[in-house]
Amino acid sequence: MKIKLSSLLTCLLCLSVMALSAQELKFPDMDKSPMDAAHYPRRAAFKNYLTGDDANLSEKIKVLYCRPMKKDREIFGALEPYGKDWRLGANEATEVTFYEDVEIGGTTVNRGVYTMFAELYPNNWIIKISTERFIGGANNRDVTKDVASVTIPVSHLPNSRESFTIGFQKVDEDHCNMVFEWDRTRAILPISFNPMSMAGDDKSPMDLAQYPNMSRLRNYVKPEELDANEPKVRVVYGRPQKKGRKVFGELEKFGSNWRLGANETTEITFFEDVKIGTESVKAGTYGMMAVVNDGNWDIVIHKNIPSWGTYNHDEATNVAKINVKTEKTPKVIEALSILFDKKDDKNVHMVIAWDDTMVRVPITLK
Numbered sequence: 001m002k003i004k005l006s007s008l009l010t011c012l013l014c015l016s017v018m019a020l021s022a023q024e025l026k027f028p029d030m031d032k033s034p035m036d037a038a039h040y041p042r043r044a045a046f047k048n049y050l051t052g053d054d055a056n057l058s059e060k061i062k063v064l065y066c067r068p069m070k071k072d073r074e075i076f077g078a079l080e081p082y083g084k085d086w087r088l089g090a091n092e093a094t095e096v097t098f099y100e101d102v103e104i105g106g107t108t109v110n111r112g113v114y115t116m117f118a119e120l121y122p123n124n125w126i127i128k129i130s131t132e133r134f135i136g137g138a139n140n141r142d143v144t145k146d147v148a149s150v151t152i153p154v155s156h157l158p159n160s161r162e163s164f165t166i167g168f169q170k171v172d173e174d175h176c177n178m179v180f181e182w183d184r185t186r187a188i189l190p191i192s193f194n195p196m197s198m199a200g201d202d203k204s205p206m207d208l209a210q211y212p213n214m215s216r217l218r219n220y221v222k223p224e225e226l227d228a229n230e231p232k233v234r235v236v237y238g239r240p241q242k243k244g245r246k247v248f249g250e251l252e253k254f255g256s257n258w259r260l261g262a263n264e265t266t267e268i269t270f271f272e273d274v275k276i277g278t279e280s281v282k283a284g285t286y287g288m289m290a291v292v293n294d295g296n297w298d299i300v301i302h303k304n305i306p307s308w309g310t311y312n313h314d315e316a317t318n319v320a321k322i323n324v325k326t327e328k329t330p331k332v333i334e335a336l337s338i339l340f341d342k343k344d345d346k347n348v349h350m351v352i353a354w355d356d357t358m359v360r361v362p363i364t365l366k
Contacts, residue, residue: 033090103195105150204262238262
């Protein structure tokens with residue numbers, strides 16, 4: 001087998017370059033502020049060694065940080081000046097992962113990966129949690145990405161700790177403390193695993209309609225009129241808006257179930273036994289929905305509450321069903337609206353209207 005001299009020279013040159021490149025690789029020495037990890041619960045870090053119920057232990061928090069040494073230096077107020085953000089370690093900004101939603105200083109922090117900083121003062125630190133990642137230290141950081149900030153007190157230790165350390169202290173099943181120590185200073189950050197759940201503004205706000213109307217404002221009713229204003233029927237429902245859409249036949253397709261509102265299942269309470277059309281319904285609280293058809297709706301009263309709309313509705317929970325014809329509204333109704341129209345002392349119509357369509361549901365009282 002003949003090998004061309006040029007090919008052989010090319011191969012030798014490549015091997016020479018590769019060997020040279022390998023010789024030029026410079027591997028880092030051990031960092032003077034080595035990286036470390038803190039876990040909560042700590043045993044979750046070696047979950048593969050756990051048995052029995054402990055084998056299902058889940059990690060809640062993990063911190064990656066670098067551990068600078070004191071080395072006879074004055075740390076707080078000198079090496080780390082007061083009034084400035086500190087990376088809570090060395091080198092890269094300290095990284096914290098929350099594996100579930102937590103509450104820090106009254107603020108809910110969603111599960112995810114964040115960086116942590118501390119604005120230092122002699123008697124307290126301001127701990128800041130940020131969504132900004134992959135930065136070295138705290139210089140030029142984007143403070144608009146801070147999602148939580150809490151002031152925590154510092155205490156002074158009897159003995160000096162040489163290397164900066166982050167650890168955890170269990171308080172109870174729903175709370176722990178993240179503990180920071182360096183030199184003679186300790187700071188404790190309380191963390192709750194049971195954050196408050198606060199709803200934002202709803203685009204389809206809830207409302208109620210009650211019959212008689214003044215029965216929901218009985219403290220304004222004259223004493224002699226109280227009996228006439230005992231509550232008979234109440235509906236609690238979410239009010240979606242039209243927003244330029246064609247509602248019936250498109251947004252709410254014909255033949256489909258509709259919750260007669262938005263969000264939670266619409267609830268109707270009868271404070272006495274009634275008839276819906278010709279069907280008897282006992283006093284109590286029920287869910288209400290409609291099967292929307294072109295020209296008529298089936299109004300359904302059911303026991304499937306609490307629930308969220310009509311998904312997986314069990315027809316075995318239905319207690320009454322009445323077919324009602326649709327009518328045109330006098331004007332376009334932007335937000336779904338329900339009201340009661342009194343016919344006489346024993347009969348009232350529940351009127352449901354949205355877009356250009358309305359129906360009347362006849363209710364007979366005792």
